[in-house]
Structure formats: structure tokens, C-alpha cells
Amino acid sequence: MSLKVDYSSVRQALERIDRVVHHTPVMTSKTLNNITGYEIFLKCENFQRGGAFKFRGAYNTICQLTKEEKEKGVIAFSSGNHAQAVALASKLLGVHAVNCMPSDSPSIKKEAAKGYGGESIFYDRFRENREEIASRFSEEKGMSLIPPYDDPRVIAGAGTAALELLQEVESLDTIVVPIGGGGLISGTSIAAHGFNSKTRIFGVEPESANDTLISLRKRNRISIDPSNTIADGLRATTPGTLTFPIIQEHVEDIVTVTDDEIMRAIYFAVTRLKIIMEPSAAVTLAALLANRFPIQKKRIGVIVSGGNIDPLLLAEVCQLNSEF
Amino acid sequence: MSLKVDYSSVRQALERIDRVVHHTPVMTSKTLNNITGYEIFLKCENFQRGGAFKFRGAYNTICQLTKEEKEKGVIAFSSGNHAQAVALASKLLGVHAVNCMPSDSPSIKKEAAKGYGGESIFYDRFRENREEIASRFSEEKGMSLIPPYDDPRVIAGAGTAALELLQEVESLDTIVVPIGGGGLISGTSIAAHGFNSKTRIFGVEPESANDTLISLRKRNRISIDPSNTIADGLRATTPGTLTFPIIQEHVEDIVTVTDDEIMRAIYFAVTRLKIIMEPSAAVTLAALLANRFPIQKKRIGVIVSGGNIDPLLLAEVCQLNSEF
Numbered sequence: 148m149s150l151k152v153d154y155s156s157v158r159q160a161l162e163r164i165d166r167v168v169h170h171t172p173v174m175t176s177k178t179l180n181n182i183t184g185y186e187i188f189l190k191c192e193n194f195q196r197g198g199a200f201k202f203r204g205a206y207n208t209i210c211q212l213t214k215e216e217k218e219k220g221v222i223a224f225s226s227g228n229h230a231q232a233v234a235l236a237s238k239l240l241g242v243h244a245v246n247c248m249p250s251d252s253p254s255i256k257k258e259a260a261k262g263y264g265g266e267s268i269f270y271d272r273f274r275e276n277r278e279e280i281a282s283r284f285s286e287e288k289g290m291s292l293i294p295p296y297d298d299p300r301v302i303a304g305a306g307t308a309a310l311e312l313l314q315e316v317e318s319l320d321t322i323v324v325p326i327g328g329g330g331l332i333s334g335t336s337i338a339a340h341g342f343n344s345k346t347r348i349f350g351v352e353p354e355s356a357n358d359t360l361i362s363l364r365k366r367n368r369i370s371i372d373p374s375n376t377i378a379d380g381l382r383a384t385t386p387g388t389l390t391f392p393i394i395q396e397h398v399e400d401i402v403t404v405t406d407d408e409i410m411r412a413i414y415f416a417v418t419r420l421k422i423i424m425e426p427s428a429a430v431t432l433a434a435l436l437a438n439r440f441p442i443q444k445k446r447i448g449v450i451v452s453g454g455n456i457d458p459l460l461l462a463e464v465c466q467l468n469s470e471f
Numbered sequence: 472m473s474l475k476v477d478y479s480s481v482r483q484a485l486e487r488i489d490r491v492v493h494h495t496p497v498m499t500s501k502t503l504n505n506i507t508g509y510e511i512f513l514k515c516e517n518f519q520r521g522g523a524f525k526f527r528g529a530y531n532t533i534c535q536l537t538k539e540e541k542e543k544g545v546i547a548f549s550s551g552n553h554a555q556a557v558a559l560a561s562k563l564l565g566v567h568a569v570n571c572m573p574s575d576s577p578s579i580k581k582e583a584a585k586g587y588g589g590e591s592i593f594y595d596r597f598r599e600n601r602e603e604i605a606s607r608f609s610e611e612k613g614m615s616l617i618p619p620y621d622d623p624r625v626i627a628g629a630g631t632a633a634l635e636l637l638q639e640v641e642s643l644d645t646i647v648v649p650i651g652g653g654g655l656i657s658g659t660s661i662a663a664h665g666f667n668s669k670t671r672i673f674g675v676e677p678e679s680a681n682d683t684l685i686s687l688r689k690r691n692r693i694s695i696d697p698s699n700t701i702a703d704g705l706r707a708t709t710p711g712t713l714t715f716p717i718i719q720e721h722v723e724d725i726v727t728v729t730d731d732e733i734m735r736a737i738y739f740a741v742t743r744l745k746i747i748m749e750p751s752a753a754v755t756l757a758a759l760l761a762n763r764f765p766i767q768k769k770r771i772g773v774i775v776s777g778g779n780i781d782p783l784l785l786a787e788v789c790q791l792n793s794e795f
Contacts, residue, residue, distance in 0.1 A: 172496045172498075174496075174518070177520070193745045194498070194744075194745055196501070198745065414782070417747055417782065417785065418782060420518075421517045421518055421522065421746060421747040421778035422745060422746055422747065423741055423745040423746065423747070454745035458738070458741065458742060458789035458790070459789065459790065461741065461785070461786075461789045462785075462786040462787075462789035462790045463786075465782035465783065465785045465786035465789070466782070466783065466786045
């Protein structure tokens with residue numbers, strides 16, 4: 148397996164997953180454009196199979212395993228969406244999947260992973276090291292570890308969402324992407340700069356999970372304390388070893404948003420766009436609504452990364468904001 | 472103005488509104504298909520301008536007014552979405568609009584109508600007759616009354632959603648549509664049977680607002696007591712004089728759903744489809760999930776009529792269902 152990810156890896160990934168992936172719609176909103184002053188194109192991966200872009204990387208990885216590897220099964224560790232994606236991709240490919248997920252993941256993600264047929268193991272993300280647990284499991288049973296972001300096949304798969312977006316919408320100047328471990332923004336950057344080297348790429352992180360922003364500033368991968376941000380998919384405490392150099396090379400800057408801004412963005416998506424964004428996806432909308440990017444009057448692509456929000460959190464969002 | 476609505480009225484309406492209307496996406500869901508056993512195509516008018524299909528009829532009507540009529544302005548009476556649509560269409564056409572709406576309309580609808588620039592008058596729908604209020608207003612000021620459904624231009628406009636759906640999705644056997652005053656299902660029926668005379672049309676009403684079902688059975692327009700169903704757009708107490716004969720001619724049958732079933736359908740749309748349906752739109756999904764149609768293994772088109780749900784009701788939906 149080559150560790151290099153380039154434009155052709157993303158294009159090959161799209162060919163590989165083309166028949167099983169949803170070609171998700173690109174939405175526009177006059178209201179959103181009026182408020183922000185941009186022309187915004189929302190690539191709706193919340194409508195992707197499994198409810199998030201993660202299915203792209205999971206399928207692209209598992210379908211490339213050898214017959215022997217497929218027979219031994221796969222193991223994943225993630226905050227939820229990746230586990231769910233691995234369970235679904237595995238089911239479609241006839242592969243046994245074990246998911247190793249934090250015990251405080253939203254119940255909707257736990258149930259969904261179960262619904263797709265995966266076996267689940269829970270751990271305490273404040274006390275246990277998930278990589279160690281999962282590695283032990285894979286060594287004992289010979290299962291293939293499917294990393295959530297730090298893998299060239301996963302990164303290439305994640306980049307296919309941007310590739311579809313660029314093929315559908317002409318002349319995008321800028322793409323904005325949420326950052327957790329950095330898989331989505333890495334794949335997006337490679338796809339975008341392969342398509343047009345002048346595309347500007349911005350990342351968005353929660354204020355309390357800004358490991359990539361700090362790492363970029365210090366030019367070194369920095370670890371931060373675990374965050375409790377509502378953007379549960381973006382709680383990674385350090386950028387990936389593969390993703391960080393890609394981010395350094397391609398990403399112009401990173402902006403941050405607060406949990407309160409994320410909640411207002413989810414509310415905006417519900418009441419004005421009529422779509423569900425999970426908190427980890429809504430960070431980009433939050434940053435756009437807060438006018439946080441140093442760009443003017445541009446055509447901006449946004450990767451809406453997922454829609455698996457906990458219904459109880461959504462209830463809270465609806466109640467809080469209706470008083471504004 | 473001819474009172475007749477036929478297939479060419481719908482096609483002409485689509486030509487007339489083509490440049491201003493959103494050509495809303497058609498969504499599919501493997502999960503929904505697996506659960507129901509149908510192949511379902513959701514025509515997402517919740518993404519329409521103003522958040523509902525109503526914009527189609529309002530624009531089609533107001534754009535056909537004479538210059539003199541446009542100068543005197545328009546008045547509408549509706550449970551909210553139509554008022555909002557009239558306000559938006561009027562704004563785009565430079566026409567002054569007054570909306571006459573029930574005082575207990577969801578706050579999101581009141582605010583949205585205000586947001587589009589319309590002037591609002593409120594009335595008590597249990598004590599006052601909205602038609603009389605609005606007629607008086609139009610006589611005194613010479614404003615044109617834009618009826619919510621009982622008007623050939625409004626019906627033809629409403630039918631353009633189905634026409635777009637039929638042009639995009641091949642071989643639909645059946646279309647299911649919510650029924651309030653009957654404008655949407657009338658326009659849909661005419662479009663569908665103009666396109667293919669064999670298309671089966673089913674309507675859905677809330678159990679407590681089943682005026683059209685009773686009227687169909689008694690072969691006569693029957694008035695029922697005002698309903699408090701959460702499907703606030705479907706609270707009409709009697710079918711329209713124009714719409715009822717169309718429904719009698721074209722609609723195969725009507726099924727009903729309870730408010731509890733509607734809430735579960737909204738929950739399903741949020742958690743599985745990642746889209747917002749207002750209660751009046753979710754009646755069709757509720758009927759599909761409850762397996763209420765006497766049809767098997769078919770390609771079914773669904774007009775998702777709107778997405779303007781009160782956030783507090785959505786909060787309730789999320790809380791209730793998360794305990795199931």
C-alpha cells in the first residue's frame with residue numbers, strides 16, 4: 148500500500164465506489180447567499196449512505212482488501228460516523244466488522260452502527276487509548292484496522308465528495324471543510340488542487356478542539372486535551388501523521404467557531420435550509436454566518452459532512468434558538 | 472379568467488414561473504424503500520422558495536394580474552404558507568401584499584411572512600370567517616384576492632411540482648399528495664393524468680380534518696368542525712368548489728393518519744432522511760410508513776409539500792420519539 152495520495156488516487160477512488168455511493172445533491176439558498184454575500188454551494192453528504200461522507204473512505208478501503216483479509220474481518224475506531232460507515236461498507240462487501248467507539252457517543256450513532264450490522268465495543272475516551280485497544284484486537288484476531296482518517300485509501304475516498312462537487316459546479320474559488328483528524332480536508336485539498344491549483348481551501352475547527360490550528364501555527368503536530376465540544380466528530384486531539392503534511396501544503400488557513408455558534412447554525416439549517424446538519428458539519432455554516440473568512444464575494448463550496456445529530460441535542464437547539 | 476384547469480394550464484404555468492421557481496430535487500432513500508417495499512421518489516418542495524409548494528401557485532396567479540390590478544395590491548388568507556408565498560411572489564413582482572392569517576399560526580410562519588415583506592392582519596379562526604374579512608378588504612381597497620386553493624391559476628401553479636417530478640422520474644405508477652383545501656392534489660392530478668392517464672392518485676388527510684374523505688364518500692361537499700391537528704396547513708373544513716369536482720374525477724381514494732403518526736414521520740424524516748418536513752407535508756410519509764395504501768411494489772411519487780415547521784413542535788417530536 149502506497150502512503151502517497153494524489154489526484155489520481157481520488158479519481159480512482161471515485162471510479163471504485165461510483166456504483167455504491169450516493170451522488171449527493173448540491174444545494175443552494177438565496178437566503179444564505181443574501182446573508183453572507185457569497186454564492187454558496189452545499190455538497191450534502193448528510194444525505195450520503197450512513198448519513199455522512201465517511202462511507203466513501205470506508206468503502207474505498209475495504210473493497211481493496213485481499214480475499215484473505217476480507218475473510219478475517221475489519222475493525223474500526225471512531226466517534227461514530229466512521230464506525231457506521233465501516234459497518235455499512237462491510238455489510239455490502241460481506242465482511243465482518245467490529246466497531247470500537249467512545250461510550251459517550253450520541254445514541255443515534257450507536258444505534259445506527261448496530262442497525263448496519265456491525266459488532267460494537269465501547270471504551271472510555273478520557274481514560275483509554277482507543278488506538279491501543281483496536282491494535283491489540285487486530286493483532287489477536289488478524290482483523291484489518293480501518294483508520295478513520297490517517298490512511299491513504301480513506302483520504303482518497305473522502306476526497307471524492309469534493310471531486311463530485313467540482314465536476315458539477317463551475318468556477319468554485321474556495322472550498323471550506325470541517326477538520327477533525329483531517330481526512331476530509333486532506334482528500335478535499337488534493338481533489339481541489341488537482342482540479343484547479345488556484346482553489347483556496349479553508350478549514351474550520353471548534354474553538355475547544357483546535358489542535359490542527361495550533362499545529363499549523365507551531366508547524367508541528369501538537370496534542371491538546373480532549374474536548375467536550377458538541378461537534379463530536381471533530382474531537383480529535385492531534386492531527387494525523389499523514390493528514391498534517393497535506394494540510395500544511397494545501398490549506399490556506401483555519402478558523403474556529405464556538406459551540407453556541409454551531410447550535411445557531413444547526414437552527415439556521417433547520418428553519419431556513421430545511422436540512423439536518425450534525426454539529427461537526429455545521430461548523431462551516433457557523434463560520435460563514437459569522438463572516439469569519441477573509442474572502443469577499445466568492446463562489447464557495449461547502450462540504451456538509453454529515454447529518455447524524457442526536458435528536459435530544461436537536462430538541463435543545465430548537466428550544467434555545469426560538470427564544471432569540 | 473377561465474375556471475377550467477387542464478393539462479395545458481399546468482404546462483403554461485410551468486413556462487410562466489420557470490425562471491423564478493426552484494426546480495426542487497427529487498430524493499430517494501434506500502432505508503425508506505426497504506421499510507415500505509416501494510420505490511419512493513420524494514419531490515422536495517420543502518426546499519422551494521418560501522419553504523413550500525405554495526410559491527408556484529401564488530407567482531402563477533400574481534404575474535397574470537393586469538398592471539392596474541398589480542398597482543392596487545393583493546390580499547391573501549391562509550394558514551401561513553400561502554400567505555408567505557404571496558408575500559414573496561408579490562415582492563419579486565413589485566406588488567403590495569396584505570396577509571390575513573389565523574392568530575394561532577406557528578410563529579415561524581408569521582415571522583417568515585413578515586420577513587418577505589408582507590403586511591399581516593390576524594384573526595381568530597374559531598370565531599371569525601376569514602373569507603368575509605378578506606373579501607371586505609378587497610372591496611374597500613380594490614385589492615385582488617389571491618385564494619389559497621380555489622382558483623384555476625393557483626391550482627395550475629400547484630400542479631407544476633408534479634409536472635417537474637414526472638419529467639424527471641420515469642414510469643411512476645402512483646402519486647400521493649396531502650389534502651387541505653385540495654389545490655395541490657387537484658393540480659397534481661391534472662398534471663399526472665395529462666402526462667399518463669393511468670397514474671393512480673391517492674390523497675392523505677389528518678384523521679380529524681377529513682372533510683374531503685367524507686365529502687368523497689357522500690358525493691357532496693361536506694363541512695366539518697375546525698380541527699386542531701398539528702398539520703396546520705390541512706385544517707380546511709370543507710373542500711373547494713373548484714377542487715372538489717377535480718378530486719372526484721381524478722383521485723382514487725383518500726387515507727387518513729393520526730397526529731401521532733405524523734410526529735413519528737417527521738422524526739423519521741429528521742433522523743433517516745435528514746430533511747425537515749412540516750406536519751402537513753409529513754402526512755404522506757406517515758401513511759407510507761403505516762402501510763396504508765392498497766398498492767404493492769410500485770414506483771410512488773410523493774409531493775413533500777413544505778418544510779415550515781414550528782421549531783418548538785420539532786423539539787417536541789425529537790424528545791417524544793427518542794424515548795421509543
